[in-house]
Amino acid sequence: QEYSFSSLLHSLLPLLPQVNTRWLIHSAKVGLALVLVSLLYMLDVVHDRLGDNAMWAVMTVVVVFEFTSGATIGKGINRGIGTILGGGLGSSVALLAQEIGGIGKAIVIGASLFIFGGMATYSRMIPSFKKKYDYGAIIFILTFSLIAVTGIRGDHILKIASDRLSAICMGFVICIVISLFIFPMWAGDQLHNSLASKFDKLACSIEECLEDNIKPLDEKKGTQQAYPHGSCLAVLSSKSSDETLANFAKWEPWHGRFGFYYPWNKYLQIGELLRELAAYILSLRECLRSKEEPLRSCAMMDIGDYYRATCILLASTLRELGHNICDMKKSQQSDSILAKFEMTRSELCSTMLVSKLAKLMNRNSGIGGGISSTSIVFLLSVITDKIEVIVKEADELEKLARFSHT
């Protein structure tokens, strides 16, 4: 059944060029999981044992199956622990309430719902807890309430609780098997690629700064408005998605190129540095967009060589770092890069540049050109410093993650 549909979907692929294959695969996986879990309901042997509690297996599949394997495992484990804790506490409360009986029963259950529900809700607000165990806390409240409330009328509380738990386990097993063994999508891979692409994006925006400057003035007017500083802003706002991915990646077992205890936190640190770098590149672009155009371009003729050389060095360094991280290769020349940076800096400090700038200052009647060109030089040196720090961090990542020598 599934086969014919996936082949049908596959034949539709060329017709819809904007279809995202990874999303389609994920959708098919969820569909498959739903079909398998409905088999549990159809098989008499399972249904006789679990009855309508088989519903909980369906619910687990729908809610737990996430795009990445890490998210699925994390949610599943949260759900399991939440169910066990909530079920255990709920059964105890229900049994206690039944011991008391009468109106005391309702009071015990009401009070415990208020206290434990409130406490678990409070814990969900604490950021460090919320980040990892939010879903577990919801499931705790849910299971606890359902089991405790069932205790008002019910008997067989322990049987209900254990049936639900085994249904949830079945659902979880189906999710995990499909998620890990059929076209697995790893949060770790996504985080890895996102870091590498950040290097690329920043290298591109440095190169755009350069190209924009080399072009003659009349050509540039047209493109001035369409200045695409989107990639810098995209890097700037990547913090929360990175943190989510790192959170999921930590749940993932050994896979592909990533071992256990893979240094995902280092990825977050480098990401933070890249975001700061993006802020400086944004300022550099603002310098280049400075209003005093004619002044600026004659200023650029003076510092042009230095500017061009530095931009090319920085962009190529970033790009190389990105490729090395992407391929998990050990970079051979991290020392030579640092030496080159040192050279650039000494060039910057050379008196030649001072005299050039001073000459420039005296020549230009306005201030704009001089100011923006010195700012460009200064920002370039700030960017150089930042990239140097990033080179060192990337070096540390290489060591921690044991990149190969090839």
Added chain:
Amino acid sequence: QEYSFSSLLHSLLPLLPQVNTRWLIHSAKVGLALVLVSLLYMLDVVHDRLGDNAMWAVMTVVVVFEFTSGATIGKGINRGIGTILGGGLGSSVALLAQEIGGIGKAIVIGASLFIFGGMATYSRMIPSFKKKYDYGAIIFILTFSLIAVTGIRGDHILKIASDRLSAICMGFVICIVISLFIFPMWAGDQLHNSLASKFDKLACSIEECLEDNIKPLDEKKGTQQAYPHGSCLAVLSSKSSDETLANFAKWEPWHGRFGFYYPWNKYLQIGELLRELAAYILSLRECLRSKEEPLRSCAMMDIGDYYRATCILLASTLRELGHNICDMKKSQQSDSILAKFEMTRSELCSTMLVSKLAKLMNRNSGIGGGISSTSIVFLLSVITDKIEVIVKEADELEKLARFSHT
């Protein structure tokens, strides 16, 4: 019952100074909602009608009740629509399957689970859909699967579906009433305050730049390391939380100072501009931390007056804008602010400064001081431009949101 517990919690408040009162109130509200919904289960008249489907009311309360009213309403409406669509489609499929009977029944149900489950999962991946209707799509898949799977063995499908829907409605009504009428917490308020506090944070970081510079050198050495550029970075990474809040705020009914069709999107636009501004302030700080300390400080003596005046103007402008937005007051002097900015800019362009800078260049043997001071001047002018844009946007927000004249 609830009263004694809330008073108990209240008496515990002074003992725990780090307890967040808003979180505590929210927890108590969730506890209260759980107690009320468990009453549905206890009352014989409701239980006779709904039976174990009353469980769905509990589930709704646990899952739908969110911190802000907007999030609760949004999730509730999503849940309602998802349940209706999923239940309707699920019932049709189940009835169709029962018409066919035999082995065809299982095939029809399996195929429909695969197709509709897959389609809904695919739609959950599309960012624009996911942002608003993610939860609705999950509930659609959940309800559809449960109803369709029940159709394999069951009869009374329509009764089950309608019972569940009415249980969900009861849970939703409890959530809405408690969320809107007992200490309501509005996402709109939060977004409003977060925008106003961003202005304040940026004003503070500009002032910190100033203070740091006025201090004599020997005092400064110690604080250099502990330079707190955290508030700038916090503003830079506020994008996703702002978007979430704006999303929730749009679900909220008229309340307090915010009418219908309140321009929440304008808040997002201003937030985006403030993030860019934060990037420039971060660069300015990097200028001030420049390595050539002695050079920098004698450079600062030359441009010191201009620098100080501009910083104070910018910080006070930002702070005033923040206060105006916070209190929703119409600012009287937006024109006078713009005039002041114009003056600052002309001062910048005055030849006096040019000659000063040129003098500076010639006097300093190294390049560092001259470069960093001109960069400071340039970045200040970039920051001034950006704040000018923000003043205009804030003006537009005033008009759109009809701030009062007081």
